[in-house]
Amino acid sequence: MIEKKQKKFLTVAPFECAWRKDLRFREAGRGCVAFEAFAHNDVTHRNRRLKIEVDGKTVVDVAGIGLCCSSAFQSYWISIYDGLISIGKGRYPFQNLVFQWLDSNPNCSVQYVGLSSWDKHVGYRNVNVLPLTHNHISLWQHVDYGEYEGGEDGEEDLEDEYVSYEKWGLENFLESWELSDMFFIVGLEERAVPAHKVILGASGNFSFTSADEEVVQLPGVTYPVLHAFLQYIYTGQTQIPESQLVSLRALSLQFEVMPLLKQCEEIIECFKLNKKLFDSGKNVEISYPNAWPHCCTSFPSGLPVNMPRLKKLHFTGKYCDVDIYIEGHGLVAQPHRIILGLWSAPFAKVRCNQDMPLSYASLSGMLAHSMQWLYWQMFTNGMSESISSKVCLRDVSPQAFNAMLEFMYSGKLDIDDTMDTGTLLLQLLLLADQFGVALLHQECCKTLLECLSEDSVCPILQVVSSVLSCKLIEETCLRKFSTHFDYYTTASIDFILLDQTTFCSIIQHPDLTVTSEERVLNAILLWCMQAKELHGWEVVDELITYSTPELLFRERLHSVIDLLPFIRFPLLPYPLLKKLEKSSLSRQIPVFDDLVKEAINYVEFGLARPENDQYARFQHRRSSFKELQYICDGDSNGVLHFAGTSYGEHQWVNPILAKRITITASSPTSRHTDPKVLVSRTYQGTSFTGPRVEDGKNCSWWMVDIGQDHQLMCNYYTLRQDGSRAYIRFWNLQGSLDGKAWTNLRVHEYDQTMCKPGQYASWPIMAPNALLPFRFFRVILTGPTSDASNPWNFCICFLELYGYFH
Numbered sequence: 001m002i003e004k005k006q007k008k009f010l011t012v013a014p015f016e017c018a019w020r021k022d023l024r025f026r027e028a029g030r031g032c033v034a035f036e037a038f039a040h041n042d043v044t045h046r047n048r049r050l051k052i053e054v055d056g057k058t059v060v061d062v063a064g065i066g067l068c069c070s071s072a073f074q075s076y077w078i079s080i081y082d083g084l085i086s087i088g089k090g091r092y093p094f095q096n097l098v099f100q101w102l103d104s105n106p107n108c109s110v111q112y113v114g115l116s117s118w119d120k121h122v123g124y125r126n127v128n129v130l131p132l133t134h135n136h137i138s139l140w141q142h143v144d145y146g147e148y149e150g151g152e153d154g155e156e157d158l159e160d161e162y163v164s165y166e167k168w169g170l171e172n173f174l175e176s177w178e179l180s181d182m183f184f185i186v187g188l189e190e191r192a193v194p195a196h197k198v199i200l201g202a203s204g205n206f207s208f209t210s211a212d213e214e215v216v217q218l219p220g221v222t223y224p225v226l227h228a229f230l231q232y233i234y235t236g237q238t239q240i241p242e243s244q245l246v247s248l249r250a251l252s253l254q255f256e257v258m259p260l261l262k263q264c265e266e267i268i269e270c271f272k273l274n275k276k277l278f279d280s281g282k283n284v285e286i287s288y289p290n291a292w293p294h295c296c297t298s299f300p301s302g303l304p305v306n307m308p309r310l311k312k313l314h315f316t317g318k319y320c321d322v323d324i325y326i327e328g329h330g331l332v333a334q335p336h337r338i339i340l341g342l343w344s345a346p347f348a349k350v351r352c353n354q355d356m357p358l359s360y361a362s363l364s365g366m367l368a369h370s371m372q373w374l375y376w377q378m379f380t381n382g383m384s385e386s387i388s389s390k391v392c393l394r395d396v397s398p399q400a401f402n403a404m405l406e407f408m409y410s411g412k413l414d415i416d417d418t419m420d421t422g423t424l425l426l427q428l429l430l431l432a433d434q435f436g437v438a439l440l441h442q443e444c445c446k447t448l449l450e451c452l453s454e455d456s457v458c459p460i461l462q463v464v465s466s467v468l469s470c471k472l473i474e475e476t477c478l479r480k481f482s483t484h485f486d487y488y489t490t491a492s493i494d495f496i497l498l499d500q501t502t503f504c505s506i507i508q509h510p511d512l513t514v515t516s517e518e519r520v521l522n523a524i525l526l527w528c529m530q531a532k533e534l535h536g537w538e539v540v541d542e543l544i545t546y547s548t549p550e551l552l553f554r555e556r557l558h559s560v561i562d563l564l565p566f567i568r569f570p571l572l573p574y575p576l577l578k579k580l581e582k583s584s585l586s587r588q589i590p591v592f593d594d595l596v597k598e599a600i601n602y603v604e605f606g607l608a609r610p611e612n613d614q615y616a617r618f619q620h621r622r623s624s625f626k627e628l629q630y631i632c633d634g635d636s637n638g639v640l641h642f643a644g645t646s647y648g649e650h651q652w653v654n655p656i657l658a659k660r661i662t663i664t665a666s667s668p669t670s671r672h673t674d675p676k677v678l679v680s681r682t683y684q685g686t687s688f689t690g691p692r693v694e695d696g697k698n699c700s701w702w703m704v705d706i707g708q709d710h711q712l713m714c715n716y717y718t719l720r721q722d723g724s725r726a727y728i729r730f731w732n733l734q735g736s737l738d739g740k741a742w743t744n745l746r747v748h749e750y751d752q753t754m755c756k757p758g759q760y761a762s763w764p765i766m767a768p769n770a771l772l773p774f775r776f777f778r779v780i781l782t783g784p785t786s787d788a789s790n791p792w793n794f795c796i797c798f799l800e801l802y803g804y805f806h
Contacts, residue, residue: 017116029108032079174234197319198336202310204257236288344436400427458494482509489523491768569599625804630716633760638800662705665689685723691792700794703778711773713804720798727754730783735774
């Protein structure tokens with residue numbers, strides 16, 4: 001369900017600009033570029049200035065913009081929307097906005113993105129071009145959790161207590177009784193200072209004599225020293241008067257907080273070398289060196305937390321103070337409340353009764369959509385009792401919940417292969433939304449978008465359509481479904497499960513791309529009757545003959561009436577319209593009959609109501625494909641021949657010479673390996689490409705690139721044997737969007753069709769992949785030919801492709 005994508009790296013030399021064909025906005029003048037970059041300071045050290053030029057003229061030149069790169073990769077994003085240019089930092093577009101500028105005279109034809117440098121090399125990686133529409137601007141903001149309105153029983157309002165997720169961290173729990181399970185008694189005044197066992201245990205060796213021990217006596221330690229000690233553990237930095245540095249070192253040694261101990265010793269050693277520094281009376285600042293320079297600022301990044309030790313505490317359940325039960329699965333986890341509270345302010349704020357079972361239905365009226373599962377017990381009752389709090393959940397995947405816990409304890413999304421990765425990601429996305437774990441939600445969104453495949457679109461749409469915080473994923477999937485409409489409505493019946501709003505959005509999508517309006521008619525009828533298997537409108541017509549629309553379409557009958565006007569009946573072939581006019585569908589569904597007759601009148605007489613000339617159903621779709629149909633071997637109806645006529649504009653010339661297409665071979669070009677031959681109208685007696693080794697295996701291939709602005713849904717192809725007797729037996733026809741990741745369109749295993757020199761042969765593409773558009777195509781030899789002397793020479797002298805061309 002999920003496809004892995006390789007990360008791309010690019011280094012740009014000084015004063016150069018790199019242009020890549022894949023860095024292109026889907027819609028001119030609108031798009032977002034997210035990337036990571038690093039560079040050293042330029043010679044002027046002006047990296048904190050931001051400059052925008054339009055047509056060589058400086059329109060923006062401001063100082064103080066914090067976009068300075070470093071020798072480490074940092075994340076940035078830049079978006080443009082009808083002249084509004086937005087610039088920000090971070091992995092997630094539309095967060096951490098740094099600067100915006102509105103062009104009063106925008107160039108709305110901008111399509112390509114270049115990556116440049118000044119006088120130092122600049123490294124780029126993970127460059128992604130994302131679609132952008134008018135409502136994308138706020139999609140990647142952290143989830144708006146809404147307000148928790150107290151009921152008549154006096155439950156408190158969370159609005160005033162809510163803390164922005166970006167500012168929420170372990171520092172919020174420093175010396176706080178909230179979720180604490182132990183405390184120190186320090187000084188002669190016996191001051192009580194609360195803390196959390198799991199945080200201390202992961203940072204040093206505190207050796208509590210028992211899990212129930214809640215008090216650590218430190219009579220010889222003053223409060224300022226303990227405060228500096230805990231501040232370092234909870235925030236990664238602290239400061240302390242020089243006179244107390246030795247006491248801080250001693251406390252670090254006692255509890256084996258090794259990073260702090262090492263830093264104290266280094267500072268003390270420096271003071272020994274320069275006693276004047278030691279007598280200055282100033283505060284000493286100590287900061288934990290961040291071992292995760294590219295990560296977010298959330299737990300446990302930037303803190304002196306020993307990750308293996310923390311994971312061990314999680315695995316063993318030591319110091320755990322909450323039991324998680326899932327209905328039907330029993331006890332599934334024993335985490336620590338402080339870890340749960342770290343990842344979401346609502347975790348630490350919501351109070352509930354003990355042993356209350358949870359479900360979506362029981363909570364939907366109490367909390368906003370992202371807090372609906374946060375029904376935790378005793379989370380803010382100060383010190384824990386001798387028993388753990390208990391949480392019971394319903395309708396939650398145990399594996400997904402434990403994956404969420406793993407993320408909370410590590411700060412990283414790490415999904416193994418024990419179950420379908422796509423399914424687990426979707427479950428995690430919902431959990432992150434329901435529990436308000438914003439960073440996990442963002443990671444799931446980003447991963448789903450990066451790994452989006454044809455097979456995952458419908459399942460994702462079924463899940464995210466009702467989640468307000470997943471609009472970017474939803475709109476991306478809607479567009480992918482719309483542009484591959486034929487595939488998604490014929491490859492499987494999954495689209496039937498989409499809800500009405502989602503399906504209507506697809507039918508009305510401006511990028512809806514179809515090879516025939518008949519496919520739109522079929523899809524609407526199948527969806528409305530909630531069909532169990534795929535079939536055309538003729539089957540529906542036969543069923544309705546012996547039934548009624550009310551029985552056939554049931555609760556979706558009104559959807560039939562709403563959706564039929566979006567079919568562009570005037571674009572259907574005239575014979576099909578006449579057939580529809582006589583159908584049972586026309587007789588029993590008045591709106592269907594009206595639309596069909598309107599289309600017939602329009603085709604026959606050009607008759608339509610005056611205002612109907614503006615109706616979309618009388619216009620060709622913006623992204624329609626031209627059908628180039630196979631008639632016979634060697635005909636002139638194929639795509640490559642069409643390209644030689646400049647797509648119907650003039651007489652044919654070899655499309656390679658005209659630079660309309662490109663053909664490459666697995667072996668270097670030579671007298672007998674000439675790409676021009678494969679699209680020539682002249683028979684060539686000797687034409688072959690030789691073998692090469694890829695992934696440790698022999699293969700030979702011819703590859704066709706039909707051009708950057710073109711795609712083909714291939715449903716037929718033709719080959720011609722050259723004058724040799726090296727007949728192919730094992731080969732594949734493949735398609736690709738980028739020339740790197742290939743999809744098999746037809747697999748030939750010991751195919752003996754080729755058996756004569758100069759013979760033509762053609763094959764249909766029957767699988768659903770025939771409805772997927774590709775730019776690149778190749779025929780690749782996967783096994784030896786019939787010629788034992790040169791078994792890997794791929795000997796063909798003609799190639800043609802057919803299908804729906806755009």
